[in-house]
Amino acid sequence: MTILTPAQERLRDQAREFTATELLPIANEFDPLQRDIPWSLVERMAELGYFGIMIDQEFGGLGLGMTEYCLVTEELARGWMSAASIIARANGTGSGVADPAWRAEILRRQAAGGWISAGAFSEPDAGSDIASVSCRAERRGDSYVLNGRKRWCGWAEAADAILVLARTAPGRQEGLDFFLVEKQRGRFPDGITGSPIPKIGYHGITSWDLEIQDLEVPATHMLAGPNGKTGKAFEQFAELINWGRLHTAARAVGAARGALEDATAYARMRTQFGKPIASFQGIKFRLADMATHVAAARALYQDAAARFDAGLDCRQDCSTAKLFASEVAEQVTSSAMQVLGGNGYTTQFAVQRHWRDARLTQIFEGTSEIQRTIIAQNLLRDS
Numbered sequence: 001m002t003i004l005t006p007a008q009e010r011l012r013d014q015a016r017e018f019t020a021t022e023l024l025p026i027a028n029e030f031d032p033l034q035r036d037i038p039w040s041l042v043e044r045m046a047e048l049g050y051f052g053i054m055i056d057q058e059f060g061g062l063g064l065g066m067t068e069y070c071l072v073t074e075e076l077a078r079g080w081m082s083a084a085s086i087i088a089r090a091n092g093t094g095s096g097v098a099d100p101a102w103r104a105e106i107l108r109r110q111a112a113g114g115w116i117s118a119g120a121f122s123e124p125d126a127g128s129d130i131a132s133v134s135c136r137a138e139r140r141g142d143s144y145v146l147n148g149r150k151r152w153c154g155w156a157e158a159a160d161a162i163l164v165l166a167r168t169a170p171g172r173q174e175g176l177d178f179f180l181v182e183k184q185r186g187r188f189p190d191g192i193t194g195s196p197i198p199k200i201g202y203h204g205i206t207s208w209d210l211e212i213q214d215l216e217v218p219a220t221h222m223l224a225g226p227n228g229k230t231g232k233a234f235e236q237f238a239e240l241i242n243w244g245r246l247h248t249a250a251r252a253v254g255a256a257r258g259a260l261e262d263a264t265a266y267a268r269m270r271t272q273f274g275k276p277i278a279s280f281q282g283i284k285f286r287l288a289d290m291a292t293h294v295a296a297a298r299a300l301y302q303d304a305a306a307r308f309d310a311g312l313d314c315r316q317d318c319s320t321a322k323l324f325a326s327e328v329a330e331q332v333t334s335s336a337m338q339v340l341g342g343n344g345y346t347t348q349f350a351v352q353r354h355w356r357d358a359r360l361t362q363i364f365e366g367t368s369e370i371q372r373t374i375i376a377q378n379l380l381r382d383s
């Protein structure tokens with residue numbers, strides 16, 4: 001495992017304390033009610049700087065790197081994966097806007113928790129195959145007019161902005177662009193209607209189906225790619241998704257650790273056959289395997305994050321870390337439910353929340369099958 005600096009340890013410990021004392025009680029109350037993360041919690045996370053971990057200090061951020069971002073993410077996800085997810089909606093997202101003054105304003109607002117975005121990339125017919133996006137953006141004078149459908153857009157109604165992936169020219173990987181749609185919190189702008197998607201987990205962040213109809217977006221709100229090129233959003237997406245994969249690996253480890261810690265405490269407390277169940281070898285070995293897998297998954301994401309911070313190519317490492325951590329998270333949270341027996345199957349214990357949330361990490365930010373495809377492609381190309 002990576003040896004942390006004293007400053008990193010302090011940041012992690014502060015997030016751990018915050019999760020135990022403030023976040024967990026809210027998660028335990030809100031998840032069963034399937035309610036969104038309350039704004040009071042968002043404000044507390046903003047005070048602690050979690051929306052600006054990777055934003056430069058000149059804009060009010062903490063000016064730290066991917067390693068610290070993932071450390072905090074793991075701690076928050078140990079309590080509630082949704083709370084760990086919401087910080088990814090700031091921390092520099094959308095910073096690709098060309099105008100320096102506007103970019104600075106967005107970063108300042110993000111760092112203060114006042115600019116939380118949503119990402120509208122997936123569509124009913126475009127999931128793993130994101131190059132098949134069909135939402136259209138047509139130039140009309142100084143604007144683009146967007147039409148199409150989006151699926152799974154999390155936090156869309158509550159967000160300050162929605163980053164929409166749309167097609168500006170026919171093709172697959174070419175001809176895609178990002179559009180930044182600024183909006184008010186708590187309502188959709190004219191041109192977008194939304195309906196919530198019923199889910200088995202990941203409560204706290206409502207996911208939306210969006211219908212986009214004649215949505216007018218100023219042409220200046222199109223985020224140009226490298227060197228000001230348009231039609232290159234697929235390449236931008238491929239970079240962005242590396243962040244997402246590392247963040248997801250850290251989220252998966254956090255959810256797994258939550259389940260492991262709960263199961264360990266339960267095994268000490270629960271007595272059967274006149275002994276704590278922790279005294280049975282079957283339970284001990286299960287806990288030992290869970291702890292080993294969590295440590296291995298953490299080591300992988302920390303290694304990948306260190307490469308990211310060092311500016312090294314880490315695409316393969318991000319996929320490896322995401323694949324392993326999400327598979328581990330599903331196994332460990334399921335194992336934890338077994339340790340809790342019948343109680344693990346109730347909503348009176350948080351283990352089932354960790355299990356429902358962990359299951360998602362195998363699906364979003366690129367499914368496990370897509371990670372395996374990427375890893376194998378790199379492996380075969382390199383050999």
Ligand SMILES: Cc1cc2nc3c(=O)[nH]c(=O)nc-3n(C[C@H](O)[C@H](O)[C@H](O)COP(=O)(O)OP(=O)(O)OC[C@H]3O[C@@H](n4cnc5c(N)ncnc54)[C@H](O)[C@@H]3O)c2cc1C
Pocket residue numbers: 119120121122126127128129151152153154199202207360363364365366367368369370373
């Ligand atoms: C709760 C939740 C929140 C989400 N939040 C967002 C969000 O905020 N914004 C957003 O844009 N999207 C979001 N997504 C969408 C998410 O990124 C997609 O669900 C994911 O990319 C998979 O796409 P799909 O669901 O269409 O599955 P499909 O792509 O239809 O895949 C179905 C199955 O086929 C497999 N498969 C597909 N292609 C291949 C292949 N080439 N080889 C082998 N197997 C393959 C997949 O692995 C999977 O098992 C969210 C999804 C969920 C469930």
